[in-house]
Amino acid sequence: MKYFFSLALLGLLLTTACKNQKKETYTSVDESEKDMAIFEDGKALMENKCYLCHSPSAPQHEGRIGPPMIAIKAHYLEKYDSEAAFVEAISDFVKGPTEDKVLLKGAVRRFGLMPQQVFDDDEVRKIAAYMYAYEIEEPEWFEAHWNERGGKHKHNPGKKHKKQHGKKQNHSEMGMKYAMETKKVLGANLMGKIQQEGVLQAVKFCNEQAYPLTDSLAQKLNAKIKRVSDKPRNVANAANEEELAHIAHFKEVVAADDKVEPIMVQKGEEVHFYYPIVTNSMCLNCHGNKQSNIEPKVLTTLAELYPKDRATGYDINEVRGIWSIAFTANQ
Ligand code: HEC
Ligand code: HEC
Numbered sequence: 001m002k003y004f005f006s007l008a009l010l011g012l013l014l015t016t017a018c019k020n021q022k023k024e025t026y027t028s029v030d031e032s033e034k035d036m037a038i039f040e041d042g043k044a045l046m047e048n049k050c051y052l053c054h055s056p057s058a059p060q061h062e063g064r065i066g067p068p069m070i071a072i073k074a075h076y077l078e079k080y081d082s083e084a085a086f087v088e089a090i091s092d093f094v095k096g097p098t099e100d101k102v103l104l105k106g107a108v109r110r111f112g113l114m115p116q117q118v119f120d121d122d123e124v125r126k127i128a129a130y131m132y133a134y135e136i137e138e139p140e141w142f143e144a145h146w147n148e149r150g151g152k153h154k155h156n157p158g159k160k161h162k163k164q165h166g167k168k169q170n171h172s173e174m175g176m177k178y179a180m181e182t183k184k185v186l187g188a189n190l191m192g193k194i195q196q197e198g199v200l201q202a203v204k205f206c207n208e209q210a211y212p213l214t215d216s217l218a219q220k221l222n223a224k225i226k227r228v229s230d231k232p233r234n235v236a237n238a239a240n241e242e243e244l245a246h247i248a249h250f251k252e253v254v255a256a257d258d259k260v261e262p263i264m265v266q267k268g269e270e271v272h273f274y275y276p277i278v279t280n281s282m283c284l285n286c287h288g289n290k291q292s293n294i295e296p297k298v299l300t301t302l303a304e305l306y307p308k309d310r311a312t313g314y315d316i317n318e319v320r321g322i323w324s325i326a327f328t329a330n331q
Contacts, residue, residue: 056070060145069136069137203301254276281316
């Protein structure tokens with residue numbers, strides 16, 4: 001649900017020209033960002049700082065140095081049922097592990113008391129908040145073990161982990177991440193150029209840097225990332241037949257002010273992801289009306305660099321093109 005939700009939000013953020021966004025939208029943005037922070041920080045911190053001894057993947061009997069994290073979650077939930085109490089108890093134990101605080105008596109018998117270590121308390125609290133709010137990774141044997149023991153509580157309640165979501169949404173998330181990351185890098189660089197050196201220099205920057213920037217990101221993210229258009233400026237960005245069909249579809253959706261959903265197509269091992277690139281007022285400096293939006297010297301430069309330029313005449317909130325991103329399904 002959360003992923004579906006944040007996707008919808010991204011969609012909203014993306015159709016930048018702020019179609020009468022309502023108050024509630026902002027609240028959900030905040031909440032979802034907070035969720036994201038707990039999810040991403042808490043999960044990563046737990047894996048980095050605690051999995052050394054609390055890994056879910058070590059075998060049940062041999063070679064473990066501590067109980068899997070899920071055992072801690074299940075026992076602490078039995079005693080502490082509010083998030084605040086749960087987080088407090090874990091933070092307190094980690095700060096100073098002592099026999100009298102121990103809930104996992106069997107674990108102490110088997111592994112000895114958790115050694116005292118120096119952890120940042122804020123980080124431990126994030127880890128605990130994540131464990132409380134999300135379904136965490138658990139070994140296959142744990143549920144049966146918990147039930148056998150007569151555990152009364154559900155051992156692993158919480159919002160679903162990414163991986164347990166339908167494949168489609170998972171991929172859609174990844175595609176969106178690639179698109180947004182590239183958009184952020186291109187956008188930040190472009191805005192910076194315009195502010196510091198004016199539109200004309202920014203055109204030259206786009207001309208020289210759009211490809212290298214996109215490519216270096218694509219390499220980093222291990223995906224193929226293209227921006228293509230039905231009315232390309234750079235002929236190398238011309239949409240192919242399939243992409244043209246997707247552009248036509250997105251134009252209808254955006255014109256009707258409907259919710260924009262990415263299109264995903266599985267081709268063998270690869271997932272192909274398509275999402276519209278919509279204009280805002282900044283874009284009109286270089287893609288708007290030739291008479292009223294684009295400065296004459298910018299027009300001249302554009303004509304020199306792109307004799308076949310078709311990418312003018314846009315208004316705000318129009319589909320300028322699409323992200324066309326391909327990545328392997330099992331990354
Ligand atoms: C060097 C190994 C090691 C690391 C690293 C480690 N632990 Fe532990 N921890 C243990 C062992 C062993 C136990 C089981 C014995 C016990 O309960 O004290 C344990 C038990 C616990 C318990 C349950 C205590 C109880 O009531 O029985 C909590 C809570 C806990 N660890 C939190 C954490 C957190 C959070 C992290 C990461 C920030 C972490 N541990 C990192 C070894 C470790
Ligand atoms: C400073 C001028 C400038 C601004 C502002 C600008 N662009 Fe562009 N845009 C260009 C240039 C130059 C290219 C060609 C880059 C290349 O050679 O790959 C381009 C290419 C593109 C392409 C790739 C397809 C094509 O036509 O070649 C898309 C999509 C695009 N721009 C969308 C936008 C959007 C959306 C905005 C506003 C958020 C925007 N641009 C703002 C100059 C600009």
